[in-house]
Amino acid sequence: xxxxxxxxxLTREAIVVGCGVSGLSCAIRLAEAGFATRIVARERTPHTTxxxxxxxxxxxRCGTADRGLSxxxxxxxxxxxxxxxxxxxxxxxEGIDLLAEGDAGTPWWKDAVERFRAADRAEIPxxxxxxxxxxxxVVAMPMYMKWLEAKAASLGIVxxxxxxxxxxxxxxxxxxxxxxxxxxxxxxxxDTSLVPIRxxxxxxxxxxxxxxxxxxxGADLAYVIPRPDCTVLGGTQDxxxxxxxxxxxxxxxxxxxxxxxxPDLAAAKVLSHAxxxxxxxxxxxxxxARRPGGVLVHNYGxxxxxxxxxxxxxxxxxxxxxxxxxxx
Numbered sequence: 001x002x003x004x005x006x007x008x009x010l011t012r013e014a015i016v017v018g019c020g021v022s023g024l025s026c027a028i029r030l031a032e033a034g035f036a037t038r039i040v041a042r043e044r045t046p047h048t049t050x051x052x053x054x055x056x057x058x059x060x061r062c063g064t065a066d067r068g069l070s071x072x073x074x075x076x077x078x079x080x081x082x083x084x085x086x087x088x089x090x091x092x093x094e095g096i097d098l099l100a101e102g103d104a105g106t107p108w109w110k111d112a113v114e115r116f117r118a119a120d121r122a123e124i125p126x127x128x129x130x131x132x133x134x135x136x137x138v139v140a141m142p143m144y145m146k147w148l149e150a151k152a153a154s155l156g157i158v159x160x161x162x163x164x165x166x167x168x169x170x171x172x173x174x175x176x177x178x179x180x181x182x183x184x185x186x187x188x189x190x191d192t193s194l195v196p197i198r199x200x201x202x203x204x205x206x207x208x209x210x211x212x213x214x215x216x217x218g219a220d221l222a223y224v225i226p227r228p229d230c231t232v233l234g235g236t237q238d239x240x241x242x243x244x245x246x247x248x249x250x251x252x253x254x255x256x257x258x259x260x261x262x263p264d265l266a267a268a269k270v271l272s273h274a275x276x277x278x279x280x281x282x283x284x285x286x287x288x289a290r291r292p293g294g295v296l297v298h299n300y301g302x303x304x305x306x307x308x309x310x311x312x313x314x315x316x317x318x319x320x321x322x323x324x325x326x327x328x
Contacts, residue, residue: 010175010294010325015040017164017188018180020050021141021306022299024148025314026178031155033318034327035176039152039159042184045145049182052276054201054225054232055144055307056095056212057113057136061197061237062305064283065108071284071312073112078311079137080114082147089143093226094135095212098128098261107132125261128215138212139307140227164188171293176321178297183279185300191285194301196277198241202251202258203230204268213261222257230271233258237304239280246273278304286313288320295324 012035016027019041031037045051057079059065059072082088096119097107110116110132119131149159164170167188170177179185186194209231213224218237225232233254251273259265281301288297297320302309 012036012325012327013174014038014176014178014321015170015174016178016180017041017167017170018182018184019044019159020048020180020182021053021145021148021310022182022302022313023178023180024145024152025310026180026299026317027152027157028148028155029311029314029318030176030178030321031152031157033322035321037155037157039157040162040164040170041159042161042163044159044161045149046142048145049276049278050306051141051145052199052201052274053139053141053307054223054234055139055141056093056223056225057138057308058214058305059109059308060304061278061280062284062303062309067284067286068305068309069109069112071309071316072109072305074312074315075308075310076112076137079139083137085147087143088147089140090137091228092135093138093210093212094133095214096123097132097134098125098213098215099130099132100216101129103130136212138225138227140229142229167296168291171291175294175325176297177291177294178299178317178321180299182300182302182306183277185279185285185298189298191281194279194281195240196242197280197303198236198238198243198275199234199278199304200236200246200250200254200273200275202233202254202273203271204233204265205271206231208264208268209262215261216257220257222254222261224258224262224265231265231268233265242277244275244277246275278306284309284313286316288324290324295321297321
């Protein structure tokens with residue numbers, strides 16, 4: 001008996017499930033590779049997890065380094081080029097990664113960036129023994145998400161607002177299905193290794209700091225990310241926490257940690273608060289599998305590195321699709 005979702009002929013049609021930064025990037029690269037592409041998603045900007053992202057290029061809680069280096073390097077280069085487009089929301093900013101006692105060696109992502117050095121002692125707060133200084137793309141997500149949607153529209157990509165309960169059912173509509181559902185993939189695929197990593201941030205008025213700062217981990221995590229629209233103060237990394245309500249005590253603690261790093265932030269007016277659930281996994285799931293009627297490509301579990309890995313992962317997704325269904 002034929003499989004319930006079998007198609008007789010594979011076509012170069014693709015459906016991307018999810019309209020966050022990963023879904024939009026994948027849809028764009030698939031369309032550029034010659035696939036007739038559309039997106040189906042329950043939510044789109046400004047209501048996605050991606051809209052809450054801080055966001056600076058920095059591989060954070062996104063799994064192992066083996067494939068992560070190539071993905072993050074490629075994304076760095078794409079974002080660097082987008083920084084020339086004032087409508088993209090991408091700027092290049094110098095920042096500092098403060099090390100804790102016991103940290104050793106250069107980070108695995110060092111070769112992905114272009115300007116990297118050990119910090120001078122005068123640049124480092126007294127509480128940190130050492131630090132790295134590097135330049136990286138900072139992304140104003142509300143602006144960038146609109147840019148991505150406009151780019152997708154220019155390629156003929158349509159976004160359909162609907163919930164998806166079965167990936168296999170989509171093979172009645174297209175021969176390539178790409179799963180970019182983030183934390184939603186836990187229920188959609190039954191992947192119990194995928195867990196939320198709760199992140200809370202405070203947005204304050206811009207103009208009080210010029211560099212981004214990354215420091216600490218766990219309860220001591222602190223980051224300061226200056227954008228044209230605001231400066232984002234973070235944060236938290238509560239593994240397994242599903243609560244998306246803003247906690248005032250946590251917000252106060254975030255501000256205190258960030259002001260300790262950059263005292264000028266004490267005068268910054270608080271603009272808003274936000275909570276997002278990062279899709280955490282031991283490593284990113286980027287793999288493809290043949291299904292009756294086509295090929296399914298998974299691309300989820302990016303942790304706190306969704307923006308940082310987005311274009312590298314999207315280009316690998318497009319390669320999987322093109323290998324499965326070559327251009328005729």
